Amino acid sequence: MSDLSVLYDAPGPRAKTRNILYTVLFVVVMALVVWWVLAIMADKGQLAGEKWLPFVEDSRVWTTFILPGLLNTLKAAALAILIALPFGVLLGVGRLSDHRWVRAPAGAVVEFFRAIPVLLLMLFANQAYAQFSDIDPETRPLFAVVTGLVLYNASVIAEVVRAGVLSLPYGQTDAAKAIGMRKGQTMSYVLLPQAVTVMLPALVSQLVVIVKDTALGGAMLGFPELLSRVQSITANYGANTIAAFTVVALIFVLVNFALTSVAHRLESRARRSRKGTGAVIGEDPGSDVAVPVIPEQPTGDGAAVKKGAD
Amino acid sequence: MFDFLDLERYDLLGAFWVTVQLTVYSAIGSLIWGTVLAAMRVSPVPLMRAFGTAYVNIMRNTPLTVIIVATSLGLWQTLGVTLAGGTFDDIGFRLAVLGFVAYTATFVCESIRSGINTVPVGQAEAARALGLSFTQVLRLIVLPQAFRAVVAPLANVLIALTKNTTVAATIGVSEAALLMKEMVENESQAIFLVFAVFAFGFILLTLPTGLLLGWVSKRVAVKR
Numbered sequence: 001m002s003d004l005s006v007l008y009d010a011p012g013p014r015a016k017t018r019n020i021l022y023t024v025l026f027v028v029v030m031a032l033v034v035w036w037v038l039a040i041m042a043d044k045g046q047l048a049g050e051k052w053l054p055f056v057e058d059s060r061v062w063t064t065f066i067l068p069g070l071l072n073t074l075k076a077a078a079l080a081i082l083i084a085l086p087f088g089v090l091l092g093v094g095r096l097s098d099h100r101w102v103r104a105p106a107g108a109v110v111e112f113f114r115a116i117p118v119l120l121l122m123l124f125a126n127q128a129y130a131q132f133s134d135i136d137p138e139t140r141p142l143f144a145v146v147t148g149l150v151l152y153n154a155s156v157i158a159e160v161v162r163a164g165v166l167s168l169p170y171g172q173t174d175a176a177k178a179i180g181m182r183k184g185q186t187m188s189y190v191l192l193p194q195a196v197t198v199m200l201p202a203l204v205s206q207l208v209v210i211v212k213d214t215a216l217g218g219a220m221l222g223f224p225e226l227l228s229r230v231q232s233i234t235a236n237y238g239a240n241t242i243a244a245f246t247v248v249a250l251i252f253v254l255v256n257f258a259l260t261s262v263a264h265r266l267e268s269r270a271r272r273s274r275k276g277t278g279a280v281i282g283e284d285p286g287s288d289v290a291v292p293v294i295p296e297q298p299t300g301d302g303a304a305v306k307k308g309a310d
Numbered sequence: 311m312f313d314f315l316d317l318e319r320y321d322l323l324g325a326f327w328v329t330v331q332l333t334v335y336s337a338i339g340s341l342i343w344g345t346v347l348a349a350m351r352v353s354p355v356p357l358m359r360a361f362g363t364a365y366v367n368i369m370r371n372t373p374l375t376v377i378i379v380a381t382s383l384g385l386w387q388t389l390g391v392t393l394a395g396g397t398f399d400d401i402g403f404r405l406a407v408l409g410f411v412a413y414t415a416t417f418v419c420e421s422i423r424s425g426i427n428t429v430p431v432g433q434a435e436a437a438r439a440l441g442l443s444f445t446q447v448l449r450l451i452v453l454p455q456a457f458r459a460v461v462a463p464l465a466n467v468l469i470a471l472t473k474n475t476t477v478a479a480t481i482g483v484s485e486a487a488l489l490m491k492e493m494v495e496n497e498s499q500a501i502f503l504v505f506a507v508f509a510f511g512f513i514l515l516t517l518p519t520g521l522l523l524g525w526v527s528k529r530v531a532v533k534r
Contacts (some may be wrong), residue, residue: 006434007452008354008444022355040389115513117473119487124505127494131501215375219480227376241388245380249372256371
């Protein structure tokens with residue numbers, strides 16, 4: 001039921017008038033809400049031109065506050081995904097091992113770190129670095145943020161890798177065995193390369209989660225990323241809180257929206273591709289974390305696994 | 311060994327109780343708002359569809375931390391919205407719930423929409439053939455089946471929400487993460503134990519939710 005217009009008939013004359021009525025009502029309600037919000041903002045002086053103009057007129061807002069903040073956000077996110085990827089692959093492959101003494105610890109680590117809020121990991125890492133290492137207090141928040149993100153996301157990526165490998169038809173393993181490959185060879189030459197195409201959309205979606213979570217470091221650990229710039233801007237440009245939040249949120253939305261579009265494009269390309277199995281591990285639409293959903297094995301050869309399509 | 315756990319000084323159970331309350335209120339609110347959003351996104355009125363899509367895309371791509379901090383610094387400190395006033399703690403708590411509902415509802419909406427996708431087309435076609443209107447099709451035929459299919463995805467949303475409530479610490483709501491921050495700073499000789507206690511607390515909250523709702527989702531699933 002992907003085409004949701006199946007839920008209602010093509011509108012006739014009565015339905016058309018009714019739809020117009022609903023539209024008008026909706027516009028009125030929205031207009032009231034917007035007017036109410038603007039009235040409150042005007043009342044508190046947040047609509048005044050000088051609160052918003054710096055973002056257009058004064059390039060120093062961008063060069064001293066916003067862009068360095070955005071750079072820190074992206075730096076932490078990039079470090080986190082680059083470090084988390086190898087760990088995630090190791091844990092994911094570990095969970096698929098034939099040996100219980102590898103599978104069980106890998107599973108325990110993955111389930112443990114997935115069950116814990118990433119903020120707790122950051123707070124703990126921050127304090128641990130303060131006590132047991134001589135990392136410069138200036139850069140410690142970055143280390144803490146990246147550590148927290150790596151611990152959490154490595155376990156999420158492990159699940160994505162596992163789901164990706166499990167989504168491949170069993171014939172691939174059989175064929176690899178038939179030509180005499182060992183287990184390690186099967187994994188690294190046959191299964192993982194194919195799983196990468198399947199997992200790519202989910203990995204990019206996870207990058208969105210990572211970018212969003214860096215903001216926690218700004219709010220709790222004093223990591224100078226984009227969100228934490230709000231306070232510096234309002235301190236320098238006359239309490240323009242609403243304007244500053246709007247601009248910062250907009251930048252986050254744009255960055256994440258770009259990433260999401262890339263993920264969607266990768267997903268539809270993988271679905272169309274004739275080479276692969278057609279199975280794609282997309283983002284779990286309802287979740288904040290990338291999928292632990294393992295698609296069903298394709299039945300019969302060439303049968304594509306379609307998720308959610310009906 | 312556990313002498314760092316001075317329950318007179320640190321209200322551990324109280325902090326986790328606040329976490330539970332945040333989760334429950336936000337879950338109820340986002341379930342309602344998320345269902346409304348999902349209905350908008352599939353409705354025959356183009357403007358409502360556009361609004362639903364825009365809201366979901368914007369909210370999902372904004373960090374939760376930005377939303378929560380904005381409710382406190384923006385809504386409360388700047389615009390003076392206190393949601394019926396009260397003490398500092400009450401206002402912070404209600405603003406946090408507001409932020410969580412606004413954010414989590416988008417994930418609820420997307421889950422329900424994917425649940426609607428699992429209902430066979432024939433169901434809606436048959437309903438329309440009987441002459442049911444859009445609201446009747448949705449209310450009597452599609453949503454009851456969709457809800458049964460989305461218990462598992464919604465369980466994931468609920469677990470993510472439970473973990474996300476820690477973000478309320480950024481605006482000083484005295485829940486588990488804020489207490490942990492205080493404790494790792496004060497009890498520096500036992501930070502591993504402090505972390506273990508809080509980690510255990512969250513596992514205790516999320517694990518039964520997952521198991522229980524996983525069982526429920528199997529029970530109520532529509533057999534096809």
